[in-house]
Amino acid sequence: MKNNSQDKIRMLEKKSILYRRMILKMVVTANVGHTGGSLSCVDILNVLYNHIMDITPANFHEINRDHYIHSKGHSVEALYAVLAERGFYELSELDFVEKFGSKFIGHPSKIVPGVEQNTGALGHGLSVAAGMAIAAKMDGRNNRIFTIMGDGELTEGSIWEACACASHYHLDNLVAAIDRNYLQISGKTEDVMEMEPLEEKFSAFGFTIQHVDGHSIQDLIKVFDGLPFEKGKPNLVIAHTVKGKGISYIENKIDWHHHVPSEEEYRQAILELDEAEEILEKPCVHEYE
Amino acid sequence: MNNLSTGKANLEIFSSTLMRLAENDPDILVVTSDSRGSGKLTSFGEKYPNQIVEVGIAEQNLVGISAGLAASGKKVFAVSPACFLTSRALEQIKNDVAYSDQPVKIIGISAGVSYGSLGSTHHSLHDFAVLQAINNIDVIAPADNFETAATIEAAVNYPKPIYIRFGKKPVPDLNSNSSKFEIGKAIQITPEQPQYDVAFIATGETVAQAYMACVALKDKGISSCVLSMHSIKPFDDNAVEHAARKSKVMITVEEHSVNGGLGCHIASHLMRTGVFIPMQIVGIPDEHTITGDQLEIFQHYGLDNEGLTRTALDLLSKRSVT
Numbered sequence: 001m002k003n004n005s006q007d008k009i010r011m012l013e014k015k016s017i018l019y020r021r022m023i024l025k026m027v028v029t030a031n032v033g034h035t036g037g038s039l040s041c042v043d044i045l046n047v048l049y050n051h052i053m054d055i056t057p058a059n060f061h062e063i064n065r066d067h068y069i070h071s072k073g074h075s076v077e078a079l080y081a082v083l084a085e086r087g088f089y090e091l092s093e094l095d096f097v098e099k100f101g102s103k104f105i106g107h108p109s110k111i112v113p114g115v116e117q118n119t120g121a122l123g124h125g126l127s128v129a130a131g132m133a134i135a136a137k138m139d140g141r142n143n144r145i146f147t148i149m150g151d152g153e154l155t156e157g158s159i160w161e162a163c164a165c166a167s168h169y170h171l172d173n174l175v176a177a178i179d180r181n182y183l184q185i186s187g188k189t190e191d192v193m194e195m196e197p198l199e200e201k202f203s204a205f206g207f208t209i210q211h212v213d214g215h216s217i218q219d220l221i222k223v224f225d226g227l228p229f230e231k232g233k234p235n236l237v238i239a240h241t242v243k244g245k246g247i248s249y250i251e252n253k254i255d256w257h258h259h260v261p262s263e264e265e266y267r268q269a270i271l272e273l274d275e276a277e278e279i280l281e282k283p284c285v286h287e288y289e
Numbered sequence: 290m291n292n293l294s295t296g297k298a299n300l301e302i303f304s305s306t307l308m309r310l311a312e313n314d315p316d317i318l319v320v321t322s323d324s325r326g327s328g329k330l331t332s333f334g335e336k337y338p339n340q341i342v343e344v345g346i347a348e349q350n351l352v353g354i355s356a357g358l359a360a361s362g363k364k365v366f367a368v369s370p371a372c373f374l375t376s377r378a379l380e381q382i383k384n385d386v387a388y389s390d391q392p393v394k395i396i397g398i399s400a401g402v403s404y405g406s407l408g409s410t411h412h413s414l415h416d417f418a419v420l421q422a423i424n425n426i427d428v429i430a431p432a433d434n435f436e437t438a439a440t441i442e443a444a445v446n447y448p449k450p451i452y453i454r455f456g457k458k459p460v461p462d463l464n465s466n467s468s469k470f471e472i473g474k475a476i477q478i479t480p481e482q483p484q485y486d487v488a489f490i491a492t493g494e495t496v497a498q499a500y501m502a503c504v505a506l507k508d509k510g511i512s513s514c515v516l517s518m519h520s521i522k523p524f525d526d527n528a529v530e531h532a533a534r535k536s537k538v539m540i541t542v543e544e545h546s547v548n549g550g551l552g553c554h555i556a557s558h559l560m561r562t563g564v565f566i567p568m569q570i571v572g573i574p575d576e577h578t579i580t581g582d583q584l585e586i587f588q589h590y591g592l593d594n595e596g597l598t599r600t601a602l603d604l605l606s607k608r609s610v611t
Binding site: 121128131134139145161164 | 344356357362
């Protein structure tokens, strides 16, 4: 049984704040980056790496662990933050993100410890993850393969080729999550290309689907703890998120797809995160019960 | 020089070699996009049903799935017509395989103009050009059954991504029992001589045409050598340079666009090394390819033995005039 106590939830909520600090610092230091998308998906990554997936620096070279493919590769700062905090490399190395000659490229690359596949061109991750899931089934392994896709990414045709394949091969060891924040670089996802009803589309392709608040640590834990959702079917989590979550002036703003905060904006962001952390420090009601 | 004996289609040799290798290696997998019949892999699928993965007509997914399988330790042969594989799935080849360093064996079947009159949708005359420009993938075009079997044997445990293309028609045996195959090393299929009038540098199924031209020229008292340049990347620059230094003229031959393929690479290399030799790049010109079967297209564009013979005589006559 996993420990889903309030203490654990609060510990992960604190990590989410830490990761947001790291993302912002990375973007400001590099003077480039995908701020909005990283803040959008980081809570999902938090729960996956700290609660759900069996992936550690110690077992990374083993095949019979869980695997993760960052299909929405542009949100690399979120991945770099989580991997650093998980001990794959020193936090100080993130000062070199996107600097000349750095291994910390602006999209995930395997030269960074903890990254499993080079991504960044959209619509690739689900196929690679499905291939890994097929291999796991062939070899009788019970590990799981995870990937997070952006919602704007779903218009790539290759996603739907992979969906058909995942269903055909009954890949219930494949777990795809959609970072459903309804924004992409040039506008609202449904204005750029309407993809709703998403659930019906993926359901028709044979997925078993759960919706979740993609920023609620408690809800994310609950949903992912329920894996596999249905025997013989690939799993999909539609995580409803807010692009830029956690920083008031970034939330839901199209311009912040890859905008970099100014000094003043950065200071304000840190203040907002400080306030969020202070709220977390206050005792929960249940602690008096 | 040997008389040409008729071999099988390289496609058949690919299939039979893989059947043999898979017997003792359960990690060998074939991934197909409704292409097991076209790839002569129906028997493979029947004998090793657990070693074939079908993805349907979905080349992008074919390559992505193959990358995921390779990342999990499988020895993956991703098999699909070269025309679709290296155009529709090019981004997957570039990112999921080459950039991600997944040692997938990308097998382009019925390459070049093998599909003949089916038209340009089914021709792959761009694959050398685009794949040469992508880092971390080797490119091989075997000439005959020997080179095909040797390529597949070398590919099984090859540590990096590799693209192998071949055609569907039977090809003559060009190599002798003493031939040695090594990726990145050209094979001279004609006897070594101190000097030649003509050096033919050919690749894939055009090597046989160059060989026949070599025989025809010999009857006219003109000496020539034929190099099978099975490795487009890594490229045996030394072998070409060596042949150029010993020859009066050079002719490159490829079942590929004249732009960005074998001939362009050689011309570029020779210019950079200061070896200047009258040269002709014989391939498919930059136009809508004429309708016909593979040999008819070869004949139309001068890739057949008679066309190559004419080109050699023409080059030599121009050289003597100047």
